[in-house]
Amino acid sequence: MMTIREVTELTGIAAPTLRYYEKEGLLPHVKRNENGKRLYDEEDLSWIHFVTALRATGMPIAQIQKYVYLYKEGDSTISERKLMMLNHKKEIERSIRDLYFNLDKINYKLALYDVLESQIERTSIKI
Amino acid sequence: MMTIREVTELTGIAAPTLRYYEKEGLLPHVKRNENGKRLYDEEDLSWIHFVTALRATGMPIAQIQKYVYLYKEGDSTISERKLMMLNHKKEIERSIRDLYFNLDKINYKLALYDVLESQIERTSIKI
DNA sequence: CCTTGACTTCAAGTAAACTTTATCTTTTAA
DNA sequence: TTAAAAGATAAAGTTTACTTGAAGTCAAGG
Structure with a gap:
């Protein structure tokens, strides 16, 4: 069992x-211990890592709340929780696609800068 | 020239x-037109698309402000603007890597749900 | 003993990026 | 020609996810 500091x-x-x-x-x-201080076990750590992964992939707090609520309901909510994860997976894949799509635009801009710089260089040589 | 509505x-x-x-x-x-209403031309549209791409890839408003400020300064800031884009490109690539990394965790969770469901199915058949 | 440091709770504050509201002017369609 | 729609500004409000502050408890060290 770990303290919050650990x-x-x-x-x-x-x-x-x-x-x-x-x-x-x-x-x-x-x-909690007898004085009300938090104590975390391995399962708590797993939850922390899982929540962190969901947050890092853009799932809002409210949706994670719902997921944990379903988890507490027990096995009858397994299919609904799985569905949430499937939908979130699709969201992440969409985010990745969007990032690639916009990365292309940034790369295009960078290519323009390369052309611009080589033009400036050529001009400088002429002078 | 287009109106804001268009x-x-x-x-x-x-x-x-x-x-x-x-x-x-x-x-x-x-x-603006003679009465102060905004009129957008093709170049404005390009800026809008560019700003949108930067925002969609997580660049903060303040950083875009700085970029536009450099743009207004003229050609002497080209290398600095190119550097900003290079750094932002790296940021986007890091975001994509992070998303893939966390997507793996979600996929792992989904695999667990698959195991869980097949177990439940087998149990049901036994009953 | 008593102070320091690590906890606790609850409430208030912050940051970023919009969004809404209020009020006013200008077009436009009936 | 007049009423509705569209556009402008400035200021205030909203949302999300924390973060900070205030005030109190408790165990341990000098």
Whole structure:
């Protein structure tokens, strides 16, 4: 069992953020010691990593809340949770496609700069 | 020359957003008619598409402001602007890598759900 | 003993990027 | 020609996801 300090050191996530995630219901069953201090076990760490992956891929807090709510409901919600993950997978794939699409535009801009610079260079040589 | 309405229809960007971008200095040299109404030409449209690509790839407004400021300075800032684009290109590539990395985790989760469902199915057949 | 440091909670504050509202002027269609 | 629609400005409001501050508790070290 780890303290919140150890978890912040291990994950790089600030303690207030961990408390905020827990308060919002993104981290089910984080335990406390006899004085009310948080204690995290391996399963809590798994949840933290999972929530972090969802956040990093743009899933809003509210949707993760819903997912965790379904998780707490038990096995009857497995298909719905799987569907959420399938939809989110599609969202991520769309994000990747969009990034590639816009990256092309940036590369086009860079190519223009290359042309521009070579023109300037040629002009300079002429002078 | 197009009105703001035609631009919103063409680009899907809301008129208040176009005004906001202009006020923040992201759209240089948008003209006005004799009564102060905005008129957009092809070059303005290019800027709008470019700004949209930068925003869609996560460049903050403040950084685009800086880019446009350099653009207005003239040719002496070409290398700096090119550098900004090169750095942004790296940022986009990093974002894409991160998304792939986290997509793997989601796919792993989905694989777990597949196992779970097949287990449930087998159990049901036994009953 | 008592102070320091690591917790706790709750409420308020922040940042970024829009979006909405209020008020006013100008077109445009009936 | 007049009423509705479209456009302008400035300021305030919204949303999301944290972050910071205030005030209190508790264990450990000097």
